Structure formats: C-alpha cells, structure tokens
Amino acid sequence: MQDKVWIFDTTLRDGEQALKASLTEEDKILLAHTISRLNVDVMEVGFPVSSPADFRAVQRIAREISGPSICGLARAVSKDIEACGEALRPAEKSRIHTFIATSPLHLEHKLRMSLDDATEMAVKSIKLARNYTDDVEFSCEDASRTPFDDLCRVVERAIDAGASTINLPDTVGYVTPDEYAAMIRHIRNNVPNIDKARLSVHCHNDLGLAVANSIAAVQAGARQIECTINGIGERAGNCSLEEAAMILKMREDHLQVGCDIRSEEIYRASRQVAKICNMPVQPNKAIVGENAFAHSSGIHQDGVLKAQNTYEIMSPETVGVPNNQLNMTSRSGRHVIEHRLSELGYQKSDYDMDSLYESFLALADQKGTVYDYDLEAMIHFNQITDKDDFYQLQFVNASSNSQSIASATVGIAMGEQLKQEAATGNGPVEAAFLALERITGKAVDIVEYNLDATGQGASSLGQVDMIAKYDGRRYHGTGLAADVVEASVHAMVHVYNLIHRAAKVSSLKQQRKAG
Ligand SMILES: CC(=O)SCCNC(=O)CCNC(=O)[C@H](O)C(C)(C)COP(=O)(O)OP(=O)(O)OC[C@H]1O[C@@H](n2cnc3c(N)ncnc32)[C@H](O)[C@@H]1OP(=O)(O)O
Ligand SMILES: CC(C)C(=O)C(=O)O
Numbered sequence: 053m054q055d056k057v058w059i060f061d062t063t064l065r066d067g068e069q070a071l072k073a074s075l076t077e078e079d080k081i082l083l084a085h086t087i088s089r090l091n092v093d094v095m096e097v098g099f100p101v102s103s104p105a106d107f108r109a110v111q112r113i114a115r116e117i118s119g120p121s122i123c124g125l126a127r128a129v130s131k132d133i134e135a136c137g138e139a140l141r142p143a144e145k146s147r148i149h150t151f152i153a154t155s156p157l158h159l160e161h162k163l164r165m166s167l168d169d170a171t172e173m174a175v176k177s178i179k180l181a182r183n184y185t186d187d188v189e190f191s192c193e194d195a196s197r198t199p200f201d202d203l204c205r206v207v208e209r210a211i212d213a214g215a216s217t218i219n220l221p222d223t224v225g226y227v228t229p230d231e232y233a234a235m236i237r238h239i240r241n242n243v244p245n246i247d248k249a250r251l252s253v254h255c256h257n258d259l260g261l262a263v264a265n266s267i268a269a270v271q272a273g274a275r276q277i278e279c280t281i282n283g284i285g286e287r288a289g290n291c292s293l294e295e296a297a298m299i300l301k302m303r304e305d306h307l308q309v310g311c312d313i314r315s316e317e318i319y320r321a322s323r324q325v326a327k328i329c330n331m332p333v334q335p336n337k338a339i340v341g342e343n344a345f346a347h348s349s350g351i352h353q354d355g356v357l358k359a360q361n362t363y364e365i366m367s368p369e370t371v372g373v374p375n376n377q378l379n380m381t382s383r384s385g386r387h388v389i390e391h392r393l394s395e396l397g398y399q400k401s402d403y404d405m406d407s408l409y410e411s412f413l414a415l416a417d418q419k420g421t422v423y424d425y426d427l428e429a430m431i432h433f434n435q436i437t438d439k440d441d442f443y444q445l446q447f448v449n450a451s452s453n454s455q456s457i458a459s460a461t462v463g464i465a466m467g468e469q470l471k472q473e474a475a476t477g478n479g480p481v482e483a484a485f486l487a488l489e490r491i492t493g494k495a496v497d498i499v500e501y502n503l504d505a506t507g508q509g510a511s512s513l514g515q516v517d518m519i520a521k522y523d524g525r526r527y528h529g530t531g532l533a534a535d536v537v538e539a540s541v542h543a544m545v546h547v548y549n550l551i552h553r554a555a556k557v558s559s560l561k562q563q564r565k566a567g
C-alpha cells in the first residue's frame with residue numbers, strides 16, 4: 053500500500069444519533085465487537101456525558117475491546133471532557149474527540165459567542181483532554197461553512213494545544229467535492245503546524261455526496277475518513293464505511309492510498325447493524341444491498357457466466373457476500389436457464405429449450421422470479437402447477453391480549469381432507485405458525501420475515517414477505533390480507549405449497565431415473 057487512510061467508525065455515536073430507540077448496552081457491545089473485527093483504526097462509541105447508560109456502554113467497550121483506539125465525543129466543556137476521560141480509562145488505546153462549531157451561523161445563533169471565545173474553549177478543552185490521553189481529536193463543527201481564514205486560526209491553535217487529529221466536518225452535507233477538496237488543500241498550505249496533525253473528514257449525506265466528498269478530501273491530502281456502517285447517521289446519514297473502504301481498496305491504483313479494513317467482514321457487519329438498529333438496507337445500496345451482486349437481465353447473466361468481471365468489478369466474496377445471484381426473471385435469456393439446469397444436473401438432451409423458454413417466460417411474467425423447482429416442474433410436467441395448490445387456507449382464528457398467552461386455530465384443506473389444529477405462542481403469528489406445523493407435519497426454519505403495510509392509512513393491507521428453509525432449500529412466501537396474522541398465515545401456506553411442489557417434482561425425477 054502506498055499510503056494509509058485511517059478509518060474512523062462512528063456507527064455507535066453519530067449512527068446511533070439517528071435511531072428512534074437508543075441502543076441498549078448489550079446491543080452496543082455486540083456491535084462494538086463486530087466493528088472491531090472490521091479492523092477499523094478508531095471507533096467512536098458514544099457521548100459519555102449524555103446519559104449514565106451511554107457512559108456505562110462506553111466504559112464497557114473500553115474494557116472489552118482491544119485493537120482499535122476507543123473514542124468518545126465531548127463538547128468543549130470541562131464536564132464533558134472529564135466524563136469522556138473517565139469512561140475511556142479502561143481502554144488499551146483511547147481517544148477523546150472534542151468539538152466546537154466555528155461557522156458564523158452556528159457561532160451567532162447556536163453558541164451565541166465569538167470565534168475567539170469558541171477558540172479559547174477549544175484550547176482549554178484540548179489541554180484538559182491531554183491529561184487523560186495523548187490522542188486528542190478536535191473538530192471544527194460546520195467547518196465547510198466556515199471562512200478559510202477562521203478555520204486556519206482555530207486549527208493552528210488546536211494543534212498547539214495538543215490535538216493530533218484535526219477534523220473538518222461537512223456537518224450539514226452542503227459542499228461539493230471540489231469545494232471540499234479546496235478547503236483541505238487550503239488548510240494544508242496555510243496552517244504552519246499542520247504537519248503535526250492528521251487531517252480528518254466527516255461528511256453528511258444531505259445531498260448524497262458524503263462518500264464523494266470524503267474521497268475528494270483524501271485526494272486533497274486528508275488521511276482519516278469518519279464513517280458509519282450502512283451510512284447511518286443524523287438526517288440523511290454519514291459517509292458509508294463499506295463504500296469508502298471499497299473505493300480505497302478497489303481504486304488504490306488511482307488514488308495511491310489504501311486502508312486496512314478487512315473487507316470480508318463487511319457484509320456480516322452491515323446485516324447486523326441493519327437488524328439491531330432496525331434500519332433496513334435499500335436493495336440497490338452499493339456493496340451491501342440485496343441486489344449489489346444480483347444479475348437479472350439476460351445479456352448481463354450471459355456476460356457474467358462467460359467472465360464474471362464483465363459485470364462485476366469485485367467478487368461478492370471480497371465483501372463477505374457468499375455468492376452472486378442470477379435471478380431468473382422475464383428479462384433472462386436462454387444461457388442462464390441452460391447454466392442453472394446444468395448445475396441442477398440436467399443435460400441439454402433432457403429438454404427442448406425453445407418450448408421450455410416459452411413456458412419460462414409465461415411463468416416469469418406471471419410471478420416475477422422463477423425458482424429452481426419451477427424450472428424442474430416445467431421439464432417434468434411441461435406445465436405450471438402453481439394454481440393447483442395442495443394446501444388451501446380455510447380459516448384462521450387468532451386471539452391475543454396483554455394479559456394472556458396468544459392462541460390460534462387454523463383450518464387447511466389438503467386435497468379432499470380438512471384438517472384443523474390449535475396452538476399457543478408468544479404472539480398470534482407464532483401460534484398460527486405452530487398450528488400450521490402440526491397440520492403439515494413439517495417444521496420450517498424462518499430465515500427472514502418482513503411485515504409491511506401496503507396502501508394508505510386505516511385501509512392499508514398487511515403484506516408479509518418471508519423466506520423459510522426446509523430440507524436445505526429456501527422458499528419464498530408472500531401473503532396479503534387486511535389482518536396481519538392472516539397475511540402471515542397466507543405467506544406460510546404459500547411456503548408449504550412450494551415445499552409440496554418441490555417434493556412432488558423430486559419424487560417424479562426419482563421415478564423417471566428408476567424407470
Ligand atoms: C454535529 C453533532 O453531531 S454534535 C453531537 C450531537 N450529539 C448529541 O447532541 C447527543 C448527546 N447530547 C446530549 O445528551 C445533550 O444534548 C447534552 C448532554 C450534550 C447537553 O444537554 P443540555 O445541557 O440539556 O443542553 P442542550 O442539548 O439542550 O443544548 C446544548 C447546549 O450545549 C451548547 N453547545 C453545543 N455544542 C457545544 C460545544 N461543542 N461545546 C460547548 N458547548 C456546546 C449549546 O450552545 C447549548 O448551550 P446553552 O444551554 O448554553 O444554550
Ligand atoms: C461532532 C462532529 C464531528 C459531527 O458529528 C459533525 O460535525 O457532523
């Protein structure tokens with residue numbers, strides 16, 4: 053690597069500021085371990101003065117995590133610095149991050165003080181922080197809206213006072229990459245003691261430029277990027293760690309700098325943050341979105357099958373995604389079908405591609421994604437059996453209240469037979485699923501369960517989208533109903549019908565082989 057950019061993760065501080073419910077101490081510890089596995093250089097894990105719970109969480113992380121430097125945030129006031137220093141005391145390596153706004157707007161309206169007064173507070177706080185650690189970071193909040201000359205004056209004083217990292221945030225995500233790079237260059241060229249500090253950037257995403265601004269700043273000489281997993285953070289979020297890190301890794305040739313992030317840990321970290329913070333990742337999100345390594349159109353699938361790098365600039369394994377995905381949809385072509393079938397053990401002579409492709413398109417138009425068992429059904433039955441569902445939901449009765457255990461009774465027609473079962477559970481959905489399990493005799497593993505509302509206001513419908521695993525295979529079930537328990541039961545019945553159909557296809561395959 054030519055030169056290194058430090059990665060400063062602030063998922064547990066700036067990221068946490070954006071959550072509707074604060075993270076518990078246990079959540080923070082779990083995420084802290086995950087973040088440290090990414091091999092970040094610094095992790096900012098809280099604002100100790102803000103609450104006793106945050107103080108305790110920072111202290112526990114400081115005690116438990118080794119490797120990265122553990123950092124806490126503090127305003128430029130003594131009580132914040134002291135709380136931060138105390139919370140970080142058990143850390144192997146600690147950093148106190150103190151800040152004060154320097155822009156005319158923030159000085160006049162928020163802090164109601166002059167730049168000189170703010171500078172004196174910064175100097176005093178940095179000196180106090182140095183009593184706790186040699187590693188002190190100072191941020192000029194709203195730096196990107198601060199006149200360059202003012203920034204130079206504050207930065208010089210902060211370095212003289214003992215700050216070894218100077219952070220120049222684009223707090224409100226306002227500037228463009230060229231403006232931000234010009235600011236970094238100006239500071240590097242005009243602050244006499246700048247060589248005694250590492251320059252850091254902290255970008256918000258209000259105009260969608262957080263990552264671009266961070267990289268432009270690196271090109272201008274910044275050597276620390278402050279970022280969060282999945283880009284979570286105040287308002288539109290912060291620079292996304294996975295995007296910044298992968299740009300540095302993938303384009304080291306061009307940027308002449310890299311970073312030490314263990315990229316194979318990225319996907320796991322992203323999933324965990326999304327789940328624990330209850331902030332789902334959009335499917336088309338770079339690096340970690342569900343579609344980041346999925347190919348859906350025939351021309352792309354054909355290209356990837358011939359040479360993966362035709363449509364993939366990095367392999368999914370590089371970021372810990374198990375494999376790429378070739379979605380079979382009505383935009384797919386013959387090549388991907390042939391490839392999938394050969395992976396399933398079929399030879400070209402087992403089917404007539406033209407007629408298979410015709411059935412494939414009809415089914416894909418009807419249901420969106422075509423799965424392996426659909427392909428096999430087309431080969432073996434030469435027709436689609438989606439309409440002949442084996443399990444038909446007859447009724448579901450569920451009851452729950454805050455004082456007793458939830459219960460549900462479900463009735464299912466299975467061919468000529470009507471079967472009903474009752475069960476109890478932690479909630480009505482679990483009770484209904486257990487009743488279904490008793491009816492079918494099949495215990496499935498729920499890998500994903502998403503409940504959403506479709507429509508507006510009180511008339512909206514509950515929409516359930518779930519992935520369940522049975523016998524090593526994954527099945528995707530969906531359900532829609534005014535009642536969320538009913539929608540859930542529809543989705544699970546959908547899964548059972550797919551399992552039933554897959555079993556039918558595989559027994560037919562066996563019979564043909566034997567005969
Ligand atoms: C850009 C950022 O992300 S900054 C970090 C933002 N994060 C947070 O605010 C989360 C943690 N915050 C908190 O828990 C609380 O806001 C606390 C404990 C810090 C302060 O709470 P309170 O004392 O009740 O004050 P409140 O939050 O209402 O107002 C902030 C005060 O700090 C002052 N202040 C703001 N930034 C700074 C700073 N960097 N240094 C010194 N004072 C500051 C404000 O001017 C205001 O002072 P005032 O009371 O004299 O008007
Ligand atoms: C505290 C600072 C670094 C911050 O979060 C910001 O300016 O956005």
Ligand SMILES: [Mg+2]
Nearest residue numbers: 066223254286
């Ligand atoms: Mg911020």
